[in-house]
Amino acid sequence: MTGLSARLLRDPVHFLALGFGSGLAPRAPGTAGTLVGVLLDPVLRPLGIELRVLVVALMFGAGIWLCGESARRLGTHDHPGIVWDEIVGYLALMLVVPAGWPWALGGFVVFRFFDIVKPWPIRQLDHGVRGGLGIMLDDMMAAAWGALVLLGIMAVLGI
Numbered sequence: 001m002t003g004l005s006a007r008l009l010r011d012p013v014h015f016l017a018l019g020f021g022s023g024l025a026p027r028a029p030g031t032a033g034t035l036v037g038v039l040l041d042p043v044l045r046p047l048g049i050e051l052r053v054l055v056v057a058l059m060f061g062a063g064i065w066l067c068g069e070s071a072r073r074l075g076t077h078d079h080p081g082i083v084w085d086e087i088v089g090y091l092a093l094m095l096v097v098p099a100g101w102p103w104a105l106g107g108f109v110v111f112r113f114f115d116i117v118k119p120w121p122i123r124q125l126d127h128g129v130r131g132g133l134g135i136m137l138d139d140m141m142a143a144a145w146g147a148l149v150l151l152g153i154m155a156v157l158g159i
Contacts, residue, residue, distance in 0.1 A: 004074075004081045016062075016084055017070030023081035033083025034112060037090030038104055044091065045099050052095060059088045060136055068132025078126070078135045086115065089139030093146045097154065106153070110146035115139060 008014040009021055018024060025032035044052050063084045070082050090111050097103040118126060118138065122145070126138040 004079075011073075013066060013069050013073070017066045017082045019083035019087055023083040029080050029083055030086050030115060031112060033086035034090050034108060034115075036083070037087040037094075038108055040087065041091060041094045041104060042099065049095065052091075056088060056091050056095060059084075059091065060140065063088050063136045064132040066132065067135040071132070071135065077130065082135060085136050085139040086111075088136065089115065089143040092140060093143040093150070096147045097150050098159065103150070106150055107146065110149045111142055114142035114145040118142075119145070 004018070004024055006021070006024060008018060009024075015021070019029075019033040019036050022032040022036045023029045044055060047055065067078075067082050067084055070084075071077055071079060074082075090107060093107050093111050094104070097107060114122060115138075122138050122141045125134060125141055128134070129137055
């Protein structure tokens with residue numbers, strides 16, 4: 001449970017960092033935030049890969065400040081309700097796979113797995129890098145591990 005008030009959404013920093021309100025989910029806010037990414041990915045697909053990469057890079061850069069500032073205002077590093085990093089991480093992972101619900105589901109599953117389990121070096125980044133950069137980096141690393149899994153599946157399937 002995030003224990004956060006919906007009043008926080010009046011503040012643009014919290015509105016974005018809390019994933020447009022998805023981070024207020026009483027259970028599994030990170031999963032709720034990732035679902036926002038699942039909904040955004042098909043909206044971004046028509047932009048083409050170059051613009052999607054740019055959008056994700058800009059979201060990552062903005063997220064360093066947004067997540068860091070939101071965490072500072074909430075008085076805790078990487079509050080579970082801060083889910084901008086999950087949204088961006090999922091979108092980054094989806095840059096390497098084709099469109100379609102099987103890939104969206106696969107991306108969701110592997111991203112959540114690596115974000116929750118936090119194998120090396122994700123846990124080290126999560127605990128060792130402070131501020132907004134640390135909040136964003138562990139999810140980008142979860143995206144990288146997830147991308148490797150999905151790219152491996154694509155290679156096996158000959159896609």
